[in-house]
Each structure stands twice: as structure tokens, then as C-alpha cells.
Amino acid sequence: MKKITYLIGAIFFVGILSVSCINANKKSASVNNGISQDSLEVACEKVQEYIDGGKLAGISAMVVKDNETVLKQNFGHADIENQKPVEDNTIFRIYSMTKPITAAALMTLYDEGKFQLDDEVSKYIPEFENTQVYNPETRKLEPQINKMTIRHLLTHTSGLTYGWDQNAYVDSLYRVTEAAGWNKPLEEMVKVLAEIPLKHQPGTTWEYSVSIDVAGYICEVLSGMSLDQFFKTRIFDPLKMEDSGFYVPEEKHDRFAVLYNMDENGKLTGADDPDDNFKRKPVLFSGGGGGVSTIDDYSRFGRMLINGGELDGVRILQESTVNLIMSNQLPESVDYENGGQYGLGGSVDPETGRYGWSGAASTHFVADPENKMVVLALTQLMPFDIRYAQQFVEDVENAVIK
Numbered sequence: 001m002k003k004i005t006y007l008i009g010a011i012f013f014v015g016i017l018s019v020s021c022i023n024a025n026k027k028s029a030s031v032n033n034g035i036s037q038d039s040l041e042v043a044c045e046k047v048q049e050y051i052d053g054g055k056l057a058g059i060s061a062m063v064v065k066d067n068e069t070v071l072k073q074n075f076g077h078a079d080i081e082n083q084k085p086v087e088d089n090t091i092f093r094i095y096s097m098t099k100p101i102t103a104a105a106l107m108t109l110y111d112e113g114k115f116q117l118d119d120e121v122s123k124y125i126p127e128f129e130n131t132q133v134y135n136p137e138t139r140k141l142e143p144q145i146n147k148m149t150i151r152h153l154l155t156h157t158s159g160l161t162y163g164w165d166q167n168a169y170v171d172s173l174y175r176v177t178e179a180a181g182w183n184k185p186l187e188e189m190v191k192v193l194a195e196i197p198l199k200h201q202p203g204t205t206w207e208y209s210v211s212i213d214v215a216g217y218i219c220e221v222l223s224g225m226s227l228d229q230f231f232k233t234r235i236f237d238p239l240k241m242e243d244s245g246f247y248v249p250e251e252k253h254d255r256f257a258v259l260y261n262m263d264e265n266g267k268l269t270g271a272d273d274p275d276d277n278f279k280r281k282p283v284l285f286s287g288g289g290g291g292v293s294t295i296d297d298y299s300r301f302g303r304m305l306i307n308g309g310e311l312d313g314v315r316i317l318q319e320s321t322v323n324l325i326m327s328n329q330l331p332e333s334v335d336y337e338n339g340g341q342y343g344l345g346g347s348v349d350p351e352t353g354r355y356g357w358s359g360a361a362s363t364h365f366v367a368d369p370e371n372k373m374v375v376l377a378l379t380q381l382m383p384f385d386i387r388y389a390q391q392f393v394e395d396v397e398n399a400v401i402k
Contacts, residue, residue, distance in 0.1 A: 033070045034371070034401050051076040056379055057260045057268055058086035060295040064303055064374040072295065078257040078380075081270060091248050091256045091292050092378040093278055095359035098291030099212045101235060101301060103154050103325055103345025104317060105287075106219050108234045111318050114222045117151040117329075121158070121214070124221045127194035133159060134170050134197040141197055148202040150218065153211040154344040155329050159198030160209040170199040180210050182277055182284045186227060189284060190217045206336045212345060216287025227285035238314045239304060241297035246290045247278050256292075257380045259361060271382065289360065295378055298365060302374035305355065305367045326355040326369060360384050 050056050058076030062069065074086040109115060115124070122129035128148060132141040144159075152158040163174025174180050179192045193210060200207065216227045223230050228246050236244050248256045256279070263269045278292055300311060305326065309317030317325075328341035328348055341348040346357040356366035362381040367374050 031401055033065055033068075047075060054266075054268055056381060057258070058379060060086050060088070060090055060092070060376075060378045062295050062299050062374075062376045064299055064306075066372050067303065067307070069299075078255075079270075080258070080260075080268065086257070087255075088296060089243065089255055089294055090378075091243055091252060091294055092363060092380060093257075093259060093359070093361050094291045094293050094298065094363050094378070095289045095361055097293075097298070097357055097359040097363055097365060098287060098289055100305075100325075100345040100355075100357055100365075101231065101291060102212050102216050102219070102287035103343075104301070104305070105231055105234050106150075106154070106215050107317055107321050107325060107344065109219065109222050111321055115150060115218070117154075117324075118149045120147040120149055121153060121218070122147065124218050125190060125194065125214070127191050131194050132197050133201050134199065136169065139169075142201075144198070145201050146203050148198070150215065151329060151344075152202045153215045153218075155331075155334075155342050156206050156209050156211050157200075157203050157331060157334055158209065158211045158214070159200040159202045159205070160193065160211050160214065161199045161207055162209050168199065170197055173197070182282065182286065182290075185283055186213065186217050186220065186285050190214055203331045204334065206330065206334050206342065210288055212288040213286055216285065219287070227287055235301070235316065236297075238316055239297075239300045239311060241293065241300055244291065244293040244297045246285050246292070247281050248292055250279075253279060259380045259382060261382050268381075293378075295376055298378070299374055299376055302365055302367045302376065306369060306372055306374055326353070326367065358384070 047059070051058065056076065057080055058074065058078055060074050061071070063071040072088065074088065074090070076086055078084050078086045078090045110117070131144065131148075133144055135142050148158050161168070161171055161174065163171045163180045165171040173196045177192055177196065178184075179189065179196060181189075184192065189210075190213070193214065219225075219230050220227055225233065231245070235241065243252065243255075258270045259276075260268045261271045282290060284290065304311040304316050305322055308319035309315055309322045325344040325346075326348060327343055328350070329344055330336055330342050336342045336347075339350065341350045343355055346355050348355050352368065353370055354366050354368045356364065358364040360382060361379070362384055363378045365374070365376045
């Protein structure tokens with residue numbers, strides 16, 4: 001997942017940065033804001049080729065460096081059929097890019113002393129006290145050797161899963177019970193999960209899962225608010241993220257990007273359903289994948305992280321807490337994608353320290369503390385596709401001047 005995440009980040013990083021090639025004033029200097037304009041010129045041409053060639057419908061792209069927006073540009077269409085271009089206020093399904101927001105929201109309660117990262121989850125959700133672990137070798141259930149903690153939830157080492165593995169017994173139980181579905185309130189979903197055996201002993205294995213949804217429920221337990229109201233109070237309102245939430249209100253539907261996939265002929269086809277879950281208030285407030293946002297909104301979240309928890313004079317998190325979020329929090333014995341690192345709610349590049357995550361519709365963001373830079377690219381293409389990423393990695397490396 002780490003390689004996928006950063007390859008996806010690379011393509012869209014380039015897509016984002018490349019836009020500056022279009023509107024930049026031609027100057028004798030080939031470096032601007034620490035970025036090579038020559039390298040971006042090449043990237044610019046390639047990104048436009050993807051749009052022109054029908055590989056992607058559109059991209060909203062942005063780079064913030066040293067608290068200044070050094071690039072914001074939109075490519076292509078949010079709705080091809082109706083010829084609606086991608087605009088600054090286009091609303092996107094960010095899916096799993098909701099995870100870092102959930103981690104940050106929960107950590108505001110950490111700052112208030114409401115919990116510790118190594119607190120057992122059962123302290124706040126008693127139903128997990130007796131949840132057992134399935135051993136695939138013995139085909140028997142065993143007790144948790146080390147109890148599931150909040151840190152395990154935020155690092156995907158809780159033993160929970162998503163139900164995607166067609167050959168795993170525990171995953172089959174997720175599918176039968178629809179434990180990872182969208183048709184239950186969050187509290188009910190969590191209680192169903194607690195009745196299903198864990199797939200791994202907590203703290204032993206990294207597996208992408210509904211862990212962050214459970215962390216979202218702990219937000220509800222500790223705050224006494226529904227997750228949507230908690231996000232609004234702790235993250236969205238203070239950061240002025242006015243178009244972010246768990247669904248798009250009817251009056252904003254005309255700004256909601258179409259979700260695309262490829263048909264059997266390799267042509268982009270709108271995958272929108274008239275009953276799209278994101279077009280009405282959902283039953284489930286999914287902290288793991290239920291969010292919508294705009295390029296401007298999410299950039300403000302990223303800037304808050306880069307600034308050590310503060311933006312425009314408003315403090316969301318303590319700087320030490322942001323450092324926890326953006327640094328490796330995996331148990332020492334746990335491997336993440338062959339030596340990778342994982343913070344709270346997002347991956348961490350062990351070489352550069354960049355923190356970020358992607359969404360199922362091919363959205364991506366990176367918060368780069370070394371370069372004080374936030375890079376975002378929002379598009380709407382499923383399934384998650386990295387075919388365009390590899391050839392852009394070298395362009396990205398060449399674009400940022402060290």
C-alpha cells in the first residue's frame with residue numbers, strides 16, 4: 001500500500017505542480033519557489049495528454065509551500081457529458097482520505113487528556129473486551145494475547161479487516177454480516193464488529209481495515225456527539241472547511257463531480273448512481289471512508305498539519321500531537337509494505353518523512369514537513385488506478401530542488 005500510495009502521490013504531485021507551467025510567467029530563472037520549472041514543463045505536457053487521451057476526466061490540483069499557495073489549477077471536466085469543468089469549488093468523494101481527518105479529530109481529545117494511545121479499546125467500547133481471535137492454523141478461537149488499543153486502531157494493527165479477502169474465514173464473516181457496509185449506524189456497526197473474531201492478534205500485523213471507523217466511534221463515545229457534528233465542531237468549522245462533510249447537500253449537487261470508471265472499450269463512463277450515498281445524509285458516518293471535500297478545504301487541513309496543529313491563529317492540535325500523527329507508530333515487530341512506516345491514519349515515507357494517504361477514487365494528498373509543503377490532487381476515477389504513476393516519479397524528484 002505504501003508504494004501504491006506514494007506512486008499515486010507522485011503522479012498527482014506532478015499533475016499538481018505541472019499546472020504552473022501553463023500560467024507561469026516566462027522568466028530567465030528556471031527555479032521558482034524551490035521547484036524546477038523545466039522539470040514541470042515536461043510533467044505539464046504529460047498530464048494534459050492524459051486528459052486529452054481520455055485516461056482521466058479531470059484533476060483539481062494544488063501545492064502550498066511555506067503557507068503560500070504556489071499553484072492551484074484544474075484540468076479537464078467534473079462532468080464530461082454536461083461539459084462542466086473542474087473548478088476550485090468542485091466537490092469530490094475523498095473516501096479513505098477521511099482517515100487522516102478522523103485521526104486528527106480523535107487526537108484533539110488526546111490533547112484534552114481524554115485517553116492515551118495505549119488504552120485498551122474495551123475501556124471505551126466494552127463489547128470488545130471478550131472479542132476473540134481466529135487462528136487459521138488450528139481453526140480455533142483464541143483470546144487476545146495483547147488487548148486491542150487505540151494505537152492499534154489508528155495504525156491498522158488492531159486485527160480488524162475489511163472483508164475483501166475471498167479466501168479468509170474472518171473476511172467471509174464480514175461479508176455475511178455486512179459488517180463493513182454502509183447501511184448501519186456507526187454504533188451498530190461497531191457492535192457487530194465486536195462479535196466477529198479478529199483476523200490477527202492485535203499489534204502483530206498491518207492490515208487495512210475498518211479500524212478507523214471504530215476510532216470514529218470512540219470520538220462519539222468520548223465527546224457525546226455524532227461523528228458528523230464532532231468533525232464540524234473540532235475540524236471543519238475551526239479550519240473553515242465549508243464544503244467538507246459526509247455528504248453533499250442538495251443545493252451543492254451541481255458542484256459534485258461525477259465518479260468515472262472505464263468501460264470494456266477503455267472509455268471513461270460516468271458511474272454515478274441517482275441514489276449515490278454521498279448525495280444525502282448517510283445512515284453511517286464513516287470515519288474510514290465517508291468524506292467529501294474540495295481542494296481548498298483539504299489544503300487547509302494539510303496546512304494545519306504542516307504548521308504543527310495551527311492555522312490562521314486557530315490551534316487544532318498541539319505540535320507534539322501532530323508529530324505523533326506524522327511519525328511511525330507501528331509496533332516494532334510489524335512490517336508495513338517491506339519496511340515502510342505508518343503514522344496515525346496515514347503512511348509515512350521513511351526517507352522523506354512525508355505523511356499522506358489516498359482515496360478509492362484516486363484522490364491523494366501529501367504533507368511534506370521537510371519542505372513545508374502540502375500537495376493535493378483530487379480526481380474521481382474508480383477502481384483505484386496507478387497506471388499513470390510510475391513514469392512521473394522521476395519528474396517529481398527532479399521538480400523539487402533541494
